[in-house]
Amino acid sequence: MSAAIRLEELTKKFGSLVAVDGLTVDIRPGGVVGLLGPNGAGKSTTIRMLLGLVRATSGTATILGESVDHPDRYMGHVGALVESPAFYPKLSGYDNMRSLAALDGQPDGRIDEVLEIVHLTSRRGDRVAEYSLGMKQRLGIAAALLRDPDILILDEPMNGLDPAGIVEIRGLLKELGDGGKTILVSSHLLAEVQAVADRVIIINRGRLVFEGDLASLLERAAHEVIVAPDKPEDLAALATTFEQAGFAPTVEGRTIRVADAVDDPARLNRLAFDNGITLAELRVHDEDLEAVFLRMTNREMGL
Amino acid sequence: MIRSYTSEWIRFRKTARVGILVMVGLTALMSVMVFLGDEGMGPGGRGHGGPLGSAPDLTAADGAVGAIIAAATVIGVVSLALFALSVARDFEFGTIRNLLVAEPRRATLLTGKLLAVSTYVVIGVAASGIVGALLGLALAPGRDISTAAWTVGATVATVTTTAIAALLYGLVGAVLAMLTRSAAISITIGVAYLLILENLLGIVWTEAGEWLPAGVFSALAAGGTASVSFERSVVLAGAYALIGLAVMYVVFVRRDVTD
Known part of the structure; x- marks a missing residue:
């Protein structure tokens, strides 16, 4: 089975800073994969390269067989939340979603569906400036789900969520992963993805430290x-x-x-x-x- | 392209509404000033473009919208601010990430965005033209200003050139916003250059107004001036527009999005 996401010696330098250093990883289709590492490990830069926001300095990466040099060829199948959720604060949650749905060619009915999934329906008319961080995070996840993607890339999606929210989002990710979607979830805390991830990729200082399932990781326990x-x-x-x-x-x-x-x-x-x-x-x-x-x-x- | 346009139309409508109201308000204020003020602003031709635009000839064919001519530069500044806000705030808010995830074709995204803001600016100038013309019709008789030469065609032509000039000012704002990724910085630089610096340059280089953007855009809005013909202003403004668009697209398409 070909990889949903494949990185080969992927490297990104910002001046003299090496943010991602020769990362080679294969992610099979389906299931939840945790991308783990401390703050500054290179998780967000890796995700940005996958989404075509940042160009790799060297190496290659493909999503669904298409090079990340041509994000227009695969992004129609990818939903993403990159770093902190970003929205127009003076617009309502619904209008923010309407703007994204219009850009993505999605009907307004889809907005109602994803807002229902993240339990924001009752607050859809409120300005985003009035949302808590957890609500913004939910809205970000809703935006990532708008196009019903085959691959979902979420950067620190649990940030700002209360314990009940974390459990809900974990359940949602598990359900989507079990349903055949490929979910890549980054976090700096293993505990956040441990309950849902089938496999984990641990990076630090841009380098691969570990790749495998949780049982393999546990074998390394002292x-x-x-x-x-x-x-x-x-x-x-x-x-x-x-x-x-x-x-x-x-x-x-x-x-x-x-x-x-x-x-x-x-x-x-x-x-x-x-x-x-x-x-x-x-x-x-x-x-x-x-x-x-x-x-x-x-x-x-x-x- | 249409999706990008529609999306920006939704996002920017609140800000644009304020911008349009400012344009119309300024035009209304200028109408009162030019038709009721002590400055005669009667026959005498068009002057050089300045911070508040050219002194209009209220008895000319486009005299009805004399206020628009007088307010052209200020309307341009409002347009500059609208374009700068539209481009820069996506970097400031971080929403550019969402937009590029939804529409990874950057040139398409930018084109839709610019066209949507352009539409708002054109609506603003058109609304200003209508308000200016109505006020002109209402106020001219009270000052015994002859309206015999006023024509709809000339009025529309003047509003059109004002709209084009406003879009050119807006393009300056958009380019600066793309380069600085800050609305405040880009608006400050744009306004400082167009209203102050270029005038200062005119002191040391007397032909500055004939070649540099503010002078050329003002001349275009006024349908030509004594020193810059309308045709020359069109050619020069077109050249500036092409250069500005090229810079903006190249920067946007090639630059990493780390905001």
Whole structure:
């Protein structure tokens, strides 16, 4: 099956700043893909290149087989929300949508449908200046849905939404993805897309850090045993005991972390007991996805 | 193109309505000034274009819309502001992203936008012409100004040239807005140049008014002046328009949209 979106060595430089650095990614049709990375990672620039707003410095990208150098050939199948939602503040939400619908050749009836989807029907006549950030975000998503696109590209769509709104939008994205549409959702928080994304692309400083499904990402999670002696003064002795037994302990505050004892934590307990040290804590700790994401991106940033 | 035009028509109607009202209001004010003011503004031909346009000959064939002639430059400035607002605010609001997602053919988008704003400006000038003519008809008898030579054809011709000049002023605003992506900056630069700087240039270069945009546009609006014939103003204004359009399209089509 050919890729819905394909990037090959895609690079964008703004002067001496390399915003996107040789990004190579394939996104299959259908489903929700999370584009993750900390602020400034290059997510928005990548999205802008996909939408034809910004030209790549080098490399290529295609959407539905068409080069991003010719956005007019594929944008009819793409809906998008780029960065913060932007509308004319003195016009009503409905008139803003009417303007976009006219530009896109959509009937006014479609406006009512998408406003209903994002639950803005009751506020459609209000000026956008009176909308909260969450309502503007919903309006932005409605605008992206106007043409009933095959590919939906949403840049930080959860920004400004309240928890109930986030759940709603997640449900909507899941439904659209399950319905065969290709959804690319960017975020700087893994938790925001974790519940809906089938696959994630993690970038940092414009470079690809990880691409795959969430299970593969979880395989990169660190597992370790956390041990704490009952008496804090035993901490150094306990660490030495573990070292002498061939482990690689790391003292952190009042605990010791032992990464290479996950398969046999009881051995640590026996070692402590044999040396007359009583343990107050002994547990296996599995890093969660968010921690993996943060570790991967922080490491890339050299933190 | 039609979609882009319709879309801009919807978006810009509130702002355009204000612009049209300002044009009509200024024309009405100018009608009172030229027909009832102490300055005779009787026969004597057309003068050079200035900040408030040319002194009209109220007994000429187009005397009914003498106010339009007098207000041509100010109407041009309003047009400049409307075009600048139309182009720049999409960069300022970030709405240019939405527009280009909906219509990725940039030249088409820009053409529709410019045509929609042009329509609003033409409506504004036409409405100003109608109001000016009606006020002229009403006020002329009170000052014993002869209306014997007034004709509909000449009146329409003057309103038409005023509209063309207003569109040229607007083009200046649009080009500046495209380059600066700021309505305030583009309007300030445009007004400062057209109303002040070019007049100052005229001090050091006496032929400035015959060659530079403000002088040429004013001459066009006035149907020609003593120093710039109508034909010459058409050719020069056309050249400026082509250069301005070329600059604007090249910049818009080629520039990254990072706003």
